[in-house]
Amino acid sequence: MLKSSKKISDYIIMALGCFLYAVSVNLFFRDAHIAPGGVTGLSLIINHIIPPLSVGTLMFLINIPLFILGFKKIGGEFFKYTLYATILLSIMLDMTNAFPAFTTDPLLASIYGGVLTARGWVSCFCEAGVRAARISRRGCFAFTTPRFRWAG
Numbered sequence: 001m002l003k004s005s006k007k008i009s010d011y012i013i014m015a016l017g018c019f020l021y022a023v024s025v026n027l028f029f030r031d032a033h034i035a036p037g038g039v040t041g042l043s044l045i046i047n048h049i050i051p052p053l054s055v056g057t058l059m060f061l062i063n064i065p066l067f068i069l070g071f072k073k074i075g076g077e078f079f080k081y082t083l084y085a086t087i088l089l090s091i092m093l094d095m096t097n098a099f100p101a102f103t104t105d106p107l108l109a110s111i112y113g114g115v116l117t118a119r120g121w122v123s124c125f126c127e128a129g130v131r132a133a134r135i136s137r138r139g140c141f142a143f144t145t146p147r148f149r150w151a152g
Contacts, residue, residue: 010081011084013123013124014081014084014085014088014123014124015088016120016123017085017119017120017121017122017123017124018085018088018089018092018120018124019092019096019120020116020117020119020120020123021040021089021092021116021117021120021121021124022089022092022093022095022096022120023096023099023116024112024113024114024116024117024120025040025044025055025093025096025113025117026093026096026097026099026101027096027099027100027101027102027112027113027116028101028102028103028108028109028110028112028113028116029044029109029113030044030055030101031101031104031109032101032103032104032105032106032109032110032113033048033106034106034109034110034113036113036117039059039062039063039066040055040059040093042058042062043055043056043058043059043062046058054093054094054097055093055094055097056089056090056091056092056093056094056097057090057094059086059089059090059093060086060087060090063086063090067079067082067083067086070082085124
């Protein structure tokens with residue numbers, strides 16, 4: 001019972017983190033023409049060039065080969081968490097696409113978007129994802145500090 005409620009809380013925390021990241025991309029980065037790193041940034045750039053393709057769909061399509069490689073390298077529980085977070089983030093990026101931009105000033109967008117992005121990733125990686133990394137049979141990642149909390 002305790003183990004299943006812990007898994008459910010992990011998935012809820014990861015969903016909150018994905019939502020915060022999706023909001024930061026659509027409220028701050030997109031209209032300020034800032035491409036964050038990785039697959040999300042590449043998806044934003046491609047979406048800017050080819051607008052009919054949504055950022056969430058592009059992100060999922062670009063991640064498919066990474067999933068295949070990741071499953072072979074990592075396998076198991078960590079892969080399930082990663083797949084869940086990526087699918088959820090892709091959906092949430094498309095759902096929050098209609099949100100109006102908070103600011104188009106690149107400096108403010110970088111600061112606000114960076115803070116919101118960081119909080120979203122802390123939820124995904126440090127609060128829920130670390131348990132999955134520890135469960136992973138091959139021990140892909142080693143985190144020295146298992147949790148971060150907001151002060152205040």
